[in-house]
Amino acid sequence: MDWDNLRYFLELARSGTLMSAARRLEVDHTTVARRIQALEKEVGAPLFSRESGGHRLTEAGRRLQPQVEAMESAFQAVESTAPASQEGLSGLVRIGATEGFGTVVLAPQLALFAVRHPKLTIDLLAMPRLVHLSRREADIVISLERPARGPVVVAKLTDYTLRLYASKQYLSAHKPIRTREDLRGHTFISYVDDLLFSKELQYLDELHRPDAFALRSTSVLAQHSAVAAGAGIAVLPAFIAEHDTALRPVLPGQANFTRTFWMSMPAETKHLARMQAVWNFLRETVQEQQPLLLLQPPGEENGASGPPQRPARPRKPPPP
Numbered sequence: 001m002d003w004d005n006l007r008y009f010l011e012l013a014r015s016g017t018l019m020s021a022a023r024r025l026e027v028d029h030t031t032v033a034r035r036i037q038a039l040e041k042e043v044g045a046p047l048f049s050r051e052s053g054g055h056r057l058t059e060a061g062r063r064l065q066p067q068v069e070a071m072e073s074a075f076q077a078v079e080s081t082a083p084a085s086q087e088g089l090s091g092l093v094r095i096g097a098t099e100g101f102g103t104v105v106l107a108p109q110l111a112l113f114a115v116r117h118p119k120l121t122i123d124l125l126a127m128p129r130l131v132h133l134s135r136r137e138a139d140i141v142i143s144l145e146r147p148a149r150g151p152v153v154v155a156k157l158t159d160y161t162l163r164l165y166a167s168k169q170y171l172s173a174h175k176p177i178r179t180r181e182d183l184r185g186h187t188f189i190s191y192v193d194d195l196l197f198s199k200e201l202q203y204l205d206e207l208h209r210p211d212a213f214a215l216r217s218t219s220v221l222a223q224h225s226a227v228a229a230g231a232g233i234a235v236l237p238a239f240i241a242e243h244d245t246a247l248r249p250v251l252p253g254q255a256n257f258t259r260t261f262w263m264s265m266p267a268e269t270k271h272l273a274r275m276q277a278v279w280n281f282l283r284e285t286v287q288e289q290q291p292l293l294l295l296q297p298p299g300e301e302n303g304a305s306g307p308p309q310r311p312a313r314p315r316k317p318p319p320p
Contacts, residue, residue: 001042018033165249188210190213
């Protein structure tokens with residue numbers, strides 16, 4: 001039995017569609033279809049039922065899948081200990097992350113990491129939606145919510161701070177905002193409620209329900225641009241907004257939020273050298289970025305959240 005046919009079977013079983021499997025395998029979708037047909041002929045039974053939404057495993061396919069997964073694990077274990085694997089990292093690692101975090105924090109560092117490992121290819125899916133590990137859309141996924149089930153390795157990557165921001169232009173044109181009550185009547189910029197991909201993005205419900213929105217967008221980078229243009233107020237990650245000189249935090253002592261990024265990957269691939277290297281590099285990257293992610297002074301212990309505290313004034317010496 002042709003191992004390549006089994007490999008194609010496994011990818012289609014996980015992704016559910018010919019197009020998704022083809023992208024993962026870096027081939028045309030007709031190649032995937034041809035391989036599956038060849039395997040079904042070898043097995044002597046249909047392995048998938050073709051439906052409008054994609055391909056679903058038949059009973060024969062469900063019986064075959066765990067056996068092929070065991071073969072895959074054995075192959076990967078041999079591959080990781082082969083002499084060639086010790087010559088340097090190689091292959092593809094696809095990382096799924098939220099749009100802002102992936103673009104602002106990860107992209108520059110991952111590009112440098114890939115330059116140091118020329119045989120390694122990094123795909124970064126920085127998207128304003130959830131990237132599904134279960135569908136094999138990525139090898140490592142960084143998400144706002146901890147994966148609830150499945151044979152995956154999960155680790156807390158980092159907490160990060162968000163604040164309410166407005167442009168200097170907007171603030172100078174409106175009444176001062178000193179309390180939450182002063183937010184009434186102001187124009188906001190936020191997410192599109194019915195297109196939120198995580199409940200963790202519902203910041204304004206904790207603060208103030210706006211009377212009006214200048215713009216709602218699925219993209220946090222679009223929201224940042226709208227705030228910088230003076231269109232309104234928005235909750236933005238500090239790692240995006242804090243270094244933008246056009247912006248100012250609004251109610252910095254009252255409108256701070258903390259969220260968490262979780263990192264996960266399939267348990268079956270955790271022993272691969274390239275997966276371990278990228279996983280560890282991502283952890284090191286966020287470790288170095290803690291002052292920006294959490295707005296904490298350099299050198300402060302990890303885990304502290306919230307903005308840096310103003311240093312106390314030195315006390316006058318007692319009179320002699």
